[in-house]
Amino acid sequence: MTTTLPVPLPARVLLLGSGELGKEVVIALQRYGCTVIACDSYRNAPAMQVADESRVFDMSDPQALREVLDNVDVDLIVPEVEAIATDELSAYEERGVRVVPNAFAVQATMDRQRIRNLAASLPGVRTSAFRFARSEAELAAALDEVGYPAFVKPTMSSSGHGQSRVTGPEQAASAWAHAEEDARATTGVVIVEEGVDFDYEITLLTVRSWDAASGSVTTSFCAPIGHRQEGGDYVESWQPMAMSESALEGARQMAKAVTDALAEAGNGPCLGIFGVEFFVKGDDVWFSELSPRPHDTGMVTMVTQAQSEFELHARAILGLPVSTAQSTPGASAVIKSTSAVDVPVYNGVARALETADLVRLFGKPVSRAGRRVGVVATTASTPKEARVIARRAAAGITIDDASAPSA
Helix, strand or coil: CCCCCCCCCCCEEEEECCCHHHHHHHHHHHCCCCEEEEEECCCCCHHHHCCCEEEECCCCCHHHHHHHHHCCCCCEEEECCCCCCHHHHHHHHHCCCEECCCHHHHHHHCCHHHHHHHHHCCCCCCECCEEEECCHHHHHHHHHHHCCCEEEEECCCCCCCCCEEECCHHHHHHHHHHHHHHCCCCCCCEEEEECCCCCEEEEEEEEEEEECCCCEEEEEECCCEEEEEECCEEEEEEECCCCCHHHHHHHHHHHHHHHHHHHHHCCCCCCEEEEEEEEEECCEEEEEEEECCCCHHHHHHHHHECCCHHHHHHHHHHCCCCCCCECCCEEEEEEECCCCECCEEEECHHHHCCCCCEEEECCCCCECCCCEEEEEEEECCCHHHHHHHHHHHHHCCEEEECCCCCC
C-alpha cells in the first residue's frame, strides 16, 4: 500500500467508536480541516456531538460495518474501541484505505490473546506468567498453573469490564461467568494473568510519527504517567511518574519493540499514539497491555503537555511533526456517576474550576452507576500536590437527574 505523507489536507476520516477519547480526537483532527464521520452503537455519543457526520450501527457486525465502509469515501479509518469486526478492516486496507495504525495492529491489540503472545515472543520483552482458557474447567487448570492471586480477564475488553481478581480455586466459576457476561465482546476465551507484586503501574504514551527530514518513521515517548485503578478502571493519573532511569529505559525499549513488531507485521507506516501499560517494581518492568490509540490515563496530558495525547495522535496519523515535551507536572481524577441518571445535571463545576485547571464533561446522554462521565485535571508544582487538588475538585462535582420528580 502506497502512503503519501503528510496526508493531503483536508482529509476524510472514519472514526469507529465515539467515546470521550474519540471526541477529543475529532476536535484535534478538525483543526487541520479534516471531515470526521463518527460511528458508534448508540445515538448522540460524545464524539458524534462534534463530528461532521455520524453513523449508528453495531461495529462488531461484519455486514453492518461492510455496508458503512462501502458507502463512505474516506482517507483514514481510525478505530477507537475494541468491539469491531477487524477482519473487515483488513479487506479495506488491501483496497488502499489506510487503517490507523494498521489493520494488523488493530486486530492484535484488541485481542489480549494475540497481543500477549506477540509481546512474550519478542526478545527483551518481559511479561507476567499467563495462560488462556476456553471453558470453566480450563480456567480452573490455568489458575492452578499460574498460581494465586491471579487476574481473569476477557480477551476482548477494556476499562476493567469482565475482570476478576481470584485468590482461590473456589472463585473460578464466578470469574468465568463475570468474564462471559461483562466483556466488551464475547470471544469464548479468557486470559489468566499472574498477580505480579509491583510497586506501581504506568502508561508510557509511545508515538510513531513521520520524520520528513529522514523520510522515515521515528518513535518518541511522553513522560511516564502513573495511575491508580479501581476494579480495573482508572480513577486518577499523574505525570510524571517518578521512576528509576533503568526502569524507564526498560519500558521504552519494550514499548518500541512491541510497536515495531506491530508495524513490521502490518501494512503502511503504522503511525499514531500507543498507550503502553507496564507494571514496575524497583528497576524491574513487566509489559501489561497496549492500546493503539489515546489512553484514558493520558487525559492528564491536556494540562501537562503543549501537545496533548489527542493532538499527538492527530498529528502523527496525518504525518505532521510532533513534540512529546512535558511542560508542567499535573494530575487528573475522574468524575463517576453513583447511580443511573436519565437526564444528568452537573453541580459544582464552578467550584471545581476555582482550584483545578480543567473540567471535561463528556456529554454521555445517559449515566449509569459507576460510569465515567467526566474528568478534572490540574497542574501544580509536584504531581503529589496536583493529585490532591484534582481528587478534591472531582469529588465536589455531583450529578442530579433532571427527569426525576421534584420532592
